[in-house]
Amino acid sequence: MSEVTNRNIRFLLSDMDGTLLLPDHSLSQRTIDAVRALREAGILFSLATGRPPKAMLQQIEALGVDVPTAAFNGGTIVNPDGSLLIAHYLPATAALTALSLFADLPDVEVWVFSGGDWLVKDAHGPMVPREQHGLGYPPVVVDSYEPYLERIDKIVATSENTELLVELEARLLPKVEGQAQVSRSQPVYLDVTAMQANKGDALKTLAAYLGVGLTQTAAIGDGGNDPAMFQVAGLSIAMGQAEEAVRRQADVVTAANSEDGVAQAIERYILP
Structure with missing residues (x-):
């Protein structure tokens, strides 16, 4: 010591x-x-x-x-x-790959951070209050993440089903190898960011x-x-x-x- x-x-x-x-x-x-x-x-x-x-x-x-x-x-x-x-922004191809994998999973909420804004499709998702309390400001509701593909800072898949996030991490990593970082910043958050x-x-x-x-x-x-x-x-x-x-x-x-x-x-x- x-x-x-x-x-x-x-x-x-x-x-x-x-x-x-x-x-x-x-x-x-x-x-x-x-x-x-x-x-x-x-x-x-x-x-x-x-x-x-x-x-x-x-x-x-x-x-x-x-x-x-x-x-x-x-x-x-x-x-x-x-x-x-x-x-350093997430490449659009990696962003599309992640968003496609996370789409329509019933236990998973998907958020995008771009240009200083926290973007969501559902402001009433069960994980939103937790994030809003931590960040100190509310999300911006959007119909699609497509207009933001060129300037995405981070994509987050969040769920209380931590085993599912571990599985999603393992599935996404080989799909974006060399393009993006994939890690669980907390047990309930799976982050996707640029390689740098x-x-x-x-x-x-x-x-x-x-x-x-x-x-x-x-x-x-x-x-x-x-x-x-x-x-x-x-x-x-x-x-x-x-x-x-x-x-x-x-x-x-x-x-x-x-x-x-x-x-x-x-x-x-x-x-x-």
């Missing part, structure tokens, strides 16, 4: 939902204080999430994040004020922008889209409630998000 705690970490990249945020999507005071202590120690802090940029602004302000952040699993890199630095939209590439981009070597970076997360940054970070930390497949890819495991696991990890592994 001393090898972990003695690393000279200069930059921490954190997932949001299931990691930084409590189960009700709020920030605990202990987490806010821990991030403040990081910044006071001269350690940089940023966010990498499947969320769209405008669903990060409240947390950016609350935490005092003053460096670029990664939205859409790294597909979009934005400044703290929300202005765009980099955007992964948190590993986001960590590399942000570290280079900030002038920090990868060996001096740390990454913390809980979802199936987080091991991509675990593989490149100098120190990788999994949340206690993460699936075993995620936990075993991290260097260390902290407490669950319901127990301020991020704050505990900062205090134990990162702060001098």
Whole structure:
């Protein structure tokens, strides 16, 4: 354990939902204080999430994040004020493949994120209230996703039937190999994004922008889209409630998000 705690970490990249945020999507005071202590120690802090940029602004302000952040699993890199630095869109062919596979499945809702908007065909879907609570804004109802094919940031298949999402992930991956990333950001969310939209590439981009070597970076997360940054970070930390497949890819495991696991990890592994 001393090898972990003695690393000279200069930059921490954190997932949001299931990691930084409590189960009700709020920030605990202990987490806010821990991030403040990081910044006071001269350690940089940023966010990498499947969320769209405008669903990060409240947390950016609350935490005092003053460096670029990664939205859409790294597909979009934005400044703290929300202005765009980099955007990678899902190829139209991959988008059509995913939408075709997900279409008309009774247990699955399909959402598209494009141009800052959350697009749905049914505003009354059972998963919509959960997402609206997390994002902080409502969806835009559309009749078709076809007009948005050239500028899709992310497609989400969501369902309480987590076994079905695992099956859909396995079926979609070979169909879009080399064209798109497919991962479950949470057990109930299956995300489809551009190939460049992964948190590993986001960590590399942000570290280079900030002038920090990868060996001096740390990454913390809980979802199936987080091991991509675990593989490149100098120190990788999994949340206690993460699936075993995620936990075993991290260097260390902290407490669950319901127990301020991020704050505990900062205090134990990162702060001098």
